Amino acid sequence: MINEAISLTQINFQDNYYPRVYLIYDPGFALHILHANWNNVPNELKSFFNNCDPFKDEVYQNKDYFAKCLSWLIDIKYETFMKIVHETKFILTENFVYKLFHVHERKLTKLALIIEGDTGVGKTFLLKFYSLLLNSKNTHNSLQRNIIPRIMENSSLFLLDIIETIIEKQTNLLSIFLQRIKSKILDLENNNDNDNDELLNQRPRPVLILPVAEQQQNNAPVDNILLKQVKLSLAKYQLKKNILYFIWKTILNVATEYPLISTTTLIQKLHVYVTNELVKYPLIEISSRLKSLLQEICSSTAEMSIEIFKEYLFHSQMKSLFYRLLLHPGITEEQLVEFMSPISQLAREIPQIEIVIFFDEVNTASC
Structure with a gap:
């Protein structure tokens, strides 16, 4: 667990050698394992699962194992997860799965999150997709008629x-x-x-x-x-x-x-x-x-x-729950307040939703 905590706080996706074995819990607090290759799972962890790869279990047949693990972690239905994947034409690669996993872990632990990467590597799309997953309990739930516009x-x-x-x-x-x-x-x-x-x-x-x-x-x-x-x-x-x-x-x-x-x-x-x-x-x-x-x-x-x-x-359409602000060198405090005011108002009006805000290009800003 200590090694896992270290890898969560010091993750680096710049090469292909990032950790790929993590213990996760489903909404009922049952223990599961997120991995990309059973052969790379330590024997001690394998013993927790009777030395059998959970991915081979019939419950995962015809299902995306990565999507199933992430849906557990975020506490949404697998079918909802896959519906969002198809609606956004999102390609759930192994690399993106682990990035989503780490983004959500940072949210749960309330740790600061800085995403580094060149322009075009998919930072914005990753967070936008995460926002859809995060709010899918409301947006894809027919019972939430008092929140989502119909x-x-x-x-x-x-x-x-x-x-x-x-x-x-x-x-x-x-x-x-x-x-x-x-x-x-x-x-x-x-x-x-x-x-x-x-x-x-x-x-x-x-x-x-x-x-x-x-x-x-x-x-x-x-x-x-x-x-x-x-x-x-x-x-x-x-x-x-x-x-x-x-x-x-x-x-x-x-x-x-x-x-x-x-x-x-x-x-x-x-x-x-x-x-x-x-x-x-x-x-x-x-x-x-x-x-x-x-x-x-x-x-x-x-x-x-x-x-x-x-x-x-x-x-008429539904307001976005994902916002991105480009922090260019000339941005002022007044512009930040103007950007955040309607978002803050929306958050106060609907406390059930979770708004994702991406401050982009922080490293190049003079502020």
């Missing part, structure tokens, strides 16, 4: 509530609404993300109120089968963002053309929904365009409400 899921429930509490109460309006979205709903398999480009390039157009005589001509019966399908799809979060946007746009257009309900009520409900989501989920990062639109509530129109929903759906 923009599409919650927007689906918002639309479902609008349909059930407002649209369904006006039979004529409901019938017209269903007629207009029918082709989109029935052709879901052919609705793909490429449709987003067309939607994003559309400019808001004023909606005209139809003459009373023309309004009264639309008395088609309600398609209850389609209504049930729409509501079920929204409840199960099965609709893509382009369909969600189309539904809200259609609701406002129909409500404007056939003023059987107050468009002001719909506009206010969307504004309240979006602003509440931003307060509830501090990790949501919105566009400057959406910030501007939300501030114009006093002069808000149906077209503006459609734009708000589009901006929220298509341009």
Whole structure:
């Protein structure tokens, strides 16, 4: 253990002779061994495992042994670990495994960590990947709905509530609404993300109120089968963002053309929904365009409400939990404070998350 502690504090990856044998514990405090070659494991350690290489155990069959050990160490599911590997197209080499292991050990022991290496060796990507692993308990856990933004899921429930509490109460309006979205709903398999480009390039157009005589001509019966399908799809979060946007746009257009309900009520409900989501989920990062639109509530129109929903759906994303600051020679104390202030605020708002900050090029900075 003493030798292991020394190697942890004095590790050097500049050559290929760094230590590769370490004892690790899984979340249940069961002892495991991280190694790259069983033949290089000391006999004393082998005896702890009945002189049998754990890697040969059937529990590891068809699994990456390194990933399994690291998932234990970081206390996340193996499946979550591999999902992040595939999502980031990360190549889990032996060298990177041991680097990740040492980074996490430094975090656990609260020792200072200085990573040396030439430009392009992967320092930033290593820490960014580590940040994803570190926060995966929250970002990949469906139970953490109070932390991680669920923009599409919650927007689906918002639309479902609008349909059930407002649209369904006006039979004529409901019938017209269903007629207009029918082709989109029935052709879901052919609705793909490429449709987003067309939607994003559309400019808001004023909606005209139809003459009373023309309004009264639309008395088609309600398609209850389609209504049930729409509501079920929204409840199960099965609709893509382009369909969600189309539904809200259609609701406002129909409500404007056939003023059987107050468009002001719909506009206010969307504004309240979006602003509440931003307060509830501090990790949501919105566009400057959406910030501007939300501030114009006093002069808000149906077209503006459609734009708000589009901006929220298509341009909102989760804030990064990894930050990098290049400490060039000219950086000032004020710039450091400006960089750290929003990060500190985010950490205070969501204490469950773990933010990774990389101060790069410290060795070349004059400060």
